[in-house]
Each structure stands twice: as C-alpha cells, then as structure tokens.
Amino acid sequence: MKKLLITFFLFTAMGVYAQQKKTQPMNKNFVLVIHGGAGTILKSQMTPEKEKAYTEALDKALQAGYDILKNGGSALDAVEAAVKVMEDSPLFNAGKGAVFTHEGVNELDAAIMNGKTLQAGSVAGVTTIKNPISAARAVMEKSPHVMLTGKGAEEFAKEQGLTIVDPSYFYTEDRWRSLEKALKQDSLKEQQKKSTLNQPENRDEKYGTVGAVALDINGNLAAATSTGGMTNKRWGRVGDAPIIGAGTYANNATCAVSGTGWGEFFIRLVMGKSISDMMEYKHSSLKKAAEEMVMKKLPALGGDGGVIAVDKNGNIAMPFCTKGMYRGYIKKDGTKVIKIYKE
C-alpha cells in the first residue's frame, strides 16, 4: 500500500513538473539594441579619438544591458541600465551632455514602456533629475500616472529617492557652443524676417538622443528613450521621446521601438505605434514596417531621424534617413555590433 502511495505521488509530481515546463517561456533568445542619436554624422568630420570615445560609450551601454539579459533579467531592467550609461556620458544629448534651451537651461525628457503589460511612464521638462529614465520608470511603477512634467516630476523623483542634482551638473561646453551658434543663426533669421518653421537651420544637425530596446528570455519587450530635446528649444517644447507611441513604444504582440530625430515629425507620425500597428494589422515584418515609416513617411513629411526596433522573435531593425546614427546591438551569444555611419 505504502509503495503504491509513493508511486502515485511520484507520478503526480512528475505530471505537475511537466505541466510547469510546458507553460514556461520557450523563448530563450534575447537581444538588446541601442542608439545614441541620428544626424549629420560624417566620417570626414570625425576624429579617431572621437570615434573611439563614442564606440567605447556604446559598448559600455550594450554590456550593461547584456549583463542583465544573460542572467535572465528583464528587458525593462536592461533598457534602463543601457540608457543610464548613456545619460551619464557627456557625449550624448541625454542626462549629462544634454542640449540647452533658448534660455540656456537643460530640460530633459524620457520615457520607458513595458511591452508585456503596456504600462508606460515618462517625464518631460525636468532640470534636476540625474537619470530621467529612472524617473520615467518610477512614474510607471510607483504612480497612478503615465506622464509627469517639470517641477511636479522633480518633486515626485525626489520622493522616490532618485538622485537630484544641481542643474549645472548637465552643463557641457560643446552643447553651450551649439546654443551660441543657434542663437546667432536666430538673430540672422530675424533680420531676414523669414518664417522660422520652414528653415532647415531651425533644428539640430546632430540629434544625440539615446534609446534602447530589448527582448528578454521570457519573451518580454521593452523600450526606453532619453533626451535633452533640441538645441534652442523654447516655450516648454516637448519632443517625441517622452510621448508614448511617438518616440517610445513597446508591445509584446509586435515590437519595441525607440526613436531619434526631429521630434515634431515623430509625434505627428506617431512613429513607434505606427510601426507596431503595421505589424499587427498589416502583418508587415519589423524591417518593412520600420523602413516604410523612417525611409518613406518621415522624409515625405519633411522630417528626418531614425529608429531602433526589435520584434517578439528577436529580429532587429535600425533604419535612419540621416547621414549617420550611433547604434549597436548585442545578441545572446555575445556578438556585439556597433556602427556610426551609413553603410
């Protein structure tokens, strides 16, 4: 009788185990893709030192995300970690190194999205949060809201125990010079009494926003984007990065997208969500959807920029219609690819 009972329990246990195994994620593939901004990035204007510095920074960001993914960590943790590395680097237009507004301030925008739950969080126009991407994540996970702006967002970040810095932390000489140049162009334009909206010189030549998208071993997708916006922006201008569906979007059913470029056009095209919709409703491949939006729709409207994207199967796309885009990816086996220019 005892033997019979033991055999019965053994079989039941084996059955439960087999059932669990079946419901466990089958997707063991993972990948991380990052960008450090699109724009007029030409090899002819690059010094070997500068190229090395960018490559090293991108490499560090990829590694930070990879270390999380390879240990079974979440896509969300990976994209946040990768973006944080780039926010902390003065090379990119995000966190330290962000561009200046018309008034000479650094106003930062960031967003993060969880493809599994479609939860999202973002902050806009913040001036004292060291890592806006972590504030965006806190908004998503610790508040009932999706988007917080300005002083309120800063207050919330402080309450959440995030690192608060003096606005001067974000200063870099390079970005200050870009503002001076833009202001000079402004006054020239004023003299010529031209409409500013249609002037190509009314925008940055180099964008430098940072972003990351990832697929983790559980088949979850996530996207994160962080930026200082555009040099010489004013009137509390907010770009596409913190707008869910425009510069940042993730949905496990389709893909995760992070954009960089002339934000106004990304907002008007609802860039990230449009790529996702083309996959969901038109059954386009990731590559086709991303290329259609970035290489056709975006320039047709007069904008420019690029996106990085990954789909639920781990396929990636990195199209851009500018001269270059700092970008890279790392796959499960550790293969790392980093690129800057057009091929």
Ligand code: ASP
């Ligand atoms: N997309 C950003 C914005 O318009 C700029 C960038 O990509 O650098 O705010």
